[in-house]
Amino acid sequence: MISPLRITSSGYVGDSVTPAGLIVELETSDGHKQMLTSSDGDRGREIFLSPDGFSGVRGAVSWDETEAVGQYGVRRTGRHSYRVSPLSVNLAYGLRAKRGGLPDLARRWEGMWSAYEVQKLHVRSSYGRFWANVVDPTFSEWPDNLLSRRVWETSMQCRVLDGHWFGETEVFTGNFTMTPRGDKPLSPSMKLVWPGNQTTVKFPSGLTVALPGVNVERHINLDRGFSGQVTKPDGTVDTGLWSSFQGLISGLSLTPGEPTTWELGTGVELHVTPRYLSPLGRK
Known part of the structure; x- marks a missing residue:
């Protein structure tokens, strides 16, 4: 189970993360840090991650190869001749608000993400602290009946062009x-x-x-x-x-x-x- 998302003041909640949980934080292009998850597992919040709602985060290495005359198969061209493809990170989440409040909450959530500037996604898990540069946030279409609903389960994507995550310096x-x-x-x-x-x-x-x-x-x-x-x-x-x-x-x-x-x-x-x-x- 992954901890729920929330919009709150910047800064981490607590100093530890349970093995089953994550701390996720968005750093905007102007340096503001906005907490997106909590460590207490409280699902009674207005924005929360769905179970297994943080995915597409693992990069993959591919090696440059070449064929050679008189040799079976192919060979790699060198130990540094590799590439890591961009990541498409997926956040599956729910929005919860009083009747009539979901559109404003959705606008507030989507407004945190820049359509133009590079931002950072910070992740703290039982494996340590990590961050990645993220761009190109993409959100799902709003349903026609959003104004009359109290809960909306949806998802968004953002891209990590580097194809990997950075650790602590x-x-x-x-x-x-x-x-x-x-x-x-x-x-x-x-x-x-x-x-x-x-x-x-x-x-x-x-x-x-x-x-x-x-x-x-x-x-x-x-x-x-x-x-x-x-x-x-x-x-x-x-x-x-x-x-x-x-x-x-x-x-x-x-x-x-x-x-x-x-x-x-x-x-x-x-x-x-x-x-x-x-x-x-x-x-």
């Missing part, structure tokens, strides 16, 4: 050996938070990169495909500084469960966010 400093968390083969998301002082970073490959003194905080994206992109704290790209690092810093692909060794100079932090195929554990 870990922060590392100094010299350390770090074993990434997450689901294989998904590499964790990583960035260096650098206060702008003159220092060095030694990567797991053994490469040591000197960071100049620029006296402003900068973030260095270590995700594969971003080529060490340098951004300001607000996310805008520092093109000049990024250009000076190209050829020195590149993206990394780490394997969950395999340890790596780092040496970070004074003030530099490594932020590591694991990726998971599902917030509900393996099935």
